[in-house]
Amino acid sequence: MDKLSVIGLGKLGACSAACFASKGFEVIGVDINKQFVDAINNDCAPVYEPRLQELINLSKGKLSATQDYERAIRETEITFLIVPTPSRHDGHFSDKFLKDVLKHLSDALKKINKKYHLFVITSTVSPGTTEENLIPLIEHHSEKKLNKDFGVCYNPEFIALGNVITDSLNPDMVLIGESNKFAGNKLEEIYKVVCENDPYIARMSIISAEITKISLNSYITMKVSFANTLANICEAISNANIDDITKALGADKRISPYYLKGGLSYGGPCFPRDNRAFAAFAQRYGVDAKLAKTTDEVNKFQINHLVDLVLKNIPNNESVISVLGLAYKPNTPVIEESPAIKLTEELLRKGLKIIVYDPLAMDNVRSHFGDTVLYASSVKDCFNNASLCIITTQADEFKDIDESCVINNSTTIIDCWRILHPEKFNDKVKYIALGKAIRLGEQ
Numbered sequence: 001m002d003k004l005s006v007i008g009l010g011k012l013g014a015c016s017a018a019c020f021a022s023k024g025f026e027v028i029g030v031d032i033n034k035q036f037v038d039a040i041n042n043d044c045a046p047v048y049e050p051r052l053q054e055l056i057n058l059s060k061g062k063l064s065a066t067q068d069y070e071r072a073i074r075e076t077e078i079t080f081l082i083v084p085t086p087s088r089h090d091g092h093f094s095d096k097f098l099k100d101v102l103k104h105l106s107d108a109l110k111k112i113n114k115k116y117h118l119f120v121i122t123s124t125v126s127p128g129t130t131e132e133n134l135i136p137l138i139e140h141h142s143e144k145k146l147n148k149d150f151g152v153c154y155n156p157e158f159i160a161l162g163n164v165i166t167d168s169l170n171p172d173m174v175l176i177g178e179s180n181k182f183a184g185n186k187l188e189e190i191y192k193v194v195c196e197n198d199p200y201i202a203r204m205s206i207i208s209a210e211i212t213k214i215s216l217n218s219y220i221t222m223k224v225s226f227a228n229t230l231a232n233i234c235e236a237i238s239n240a241n242i243d244d245i246t247k248a249l250g251a252d253k254r255i256s257p258y259y260l261k262g263g264l265s266y267g268g269p270c271f272p273r274d275n276r277a278f279a280a281f282a283q284r285y286g287v288d289a290k291l292a293k294t295t296d297e298v299n300k301f302q303i304n305h306l307v308d309l310v311l312k313n314i315p316n317n318e319s320v321i322s323v324l325g326l327a328y329k330p331n332t333p334v335i336e337e338s339p340a341i342k343l344t345e346e347l348l349r350k351g352l353k354i355i356v357y358d359p360l361a362m363d364n365v366r367s368h369f370g371d372t373v374l375y376a377s378s379v380k381d382c383f384n385n386a387s388l389c390i391i392t393t394q395a396d397e398f399k400d401i402d403e404s405c406v407i408n409n410s411t412t413i414i415d416c417w418r419i420l421h422p423e424k425f426n427d428k429v430k431y432i433a434l435g436k437a438i439r440l441g442e443q
């Protein structure tokens, strides 16, 4: 079995390293963050992600970490690069961290006498980056030749935070952009061991794989925005039910049911910026990606739409509002581009007092908002202290909300994903669901 190294032990890298190690590969992780390196060496997950700790426990003796890039070249055959590629102002991804890492690795490759090394770029990059910037940099610093002394693959992941391990072990598709067949074959062999299903392995040129990666996410955001627009329309029509409609639409194979629910905006570290990067990439080639740009506008509009709904439904003389769910989705502490964070910021700007609660994201929320908001310790705490409560994620803990949580004499609930059962509430509750015209308990 090839020995593998993974550079970047963050939200995605730690999970990839643990997946490889749990399938028997010897894996060396490299990170500039000493805490993450120490965590791995103490068999602890450096970041929160469901099942990550379980896989690290399964990988004892196979997974170690270091801050020394040279070990990755000296002791392993294949190196995965999973470091941040932050968005630039023009929408393209910065390849600054990838270049930093590749300089170190290429210097090591120059020094160390070995027959071949495979570099696998997993970070999301703007199309063109690998062949225009990264491969020339490796050749320059290592003084070695592509496809003779080293190979390069572009191999992004299509995982969802909160489900990274399961998605990585059971992907619909493994995308491999390859500098030549030998490089692609080597990488495919790894996935044959790691995947627990039998996914489609899509092999192609590096540039095609780079385009595929951002096209896929841009397409999904378009689908989400379509469903959100449908939900807005349904709100204006009594008897129209968004969930019945999207279920039927999704049953058609040409559409499929995923990411077609209708509710709040998409957010997180990938969708918003991948969609903008798609538009920036199109523009570079003289194409106006109107669909991607409009998708972004629709997504921003969804927040304003919710803010309007909240403002229209604030009970008389009431200025405390509770936001339940601050992460951009359930099962993750990540608040990057979270619609609930944007909602809270907007409501704070309107002068309202906000009390917030999230099952996993409270530390991140505290660092973001400091003392500008109030912090609840439970769902009940939210309902005790506010008479308008907004449920923004489909967290399991929120699905159990029923009449026993409602203490105030009149409480308004805005349920962004229709996860509650309005029939469980008596008429002191005004229940509003995005996507539905139902207004139970309305006076």
Ligand SMILES: NC(=O)c1ccc[n+]([C@@H]2O[C@H](COP(=O)([O-])OP(=O)(O)OC[C@H]3O[C@@H](n4cnc5c(N)ncnc54)[C@H](O)[C@@H]3O)[C@@H](O)[C@H]2O)c1
Residues within 6 Å of the ligand: 007, 008, 009, 010, 011, 012, 013, 030, 031, 032, 033, 036, 082, 083, 084, 085, 097, 100, 101, 122, 123, 124, 125, 156, 157, 158, 159, 160, 161, 269, 270
């Ligand atoms: N998180 C996701 O959902 C997701 C999904 C698909 C793709 N991606 C892509 O994967 C890449 C990584 O994302 P992430 O979410 O894991 O980021 P992250 O910020 O959680 O982790 C990145 C890690 O890289 C480390 N790092 C930074 N510079 C380094 C360097 N010079 N040398 C060694 N380590 C370094 C950081 O310390 C950190 O631990 C990005 O390009 C992202 O777009 C992420």
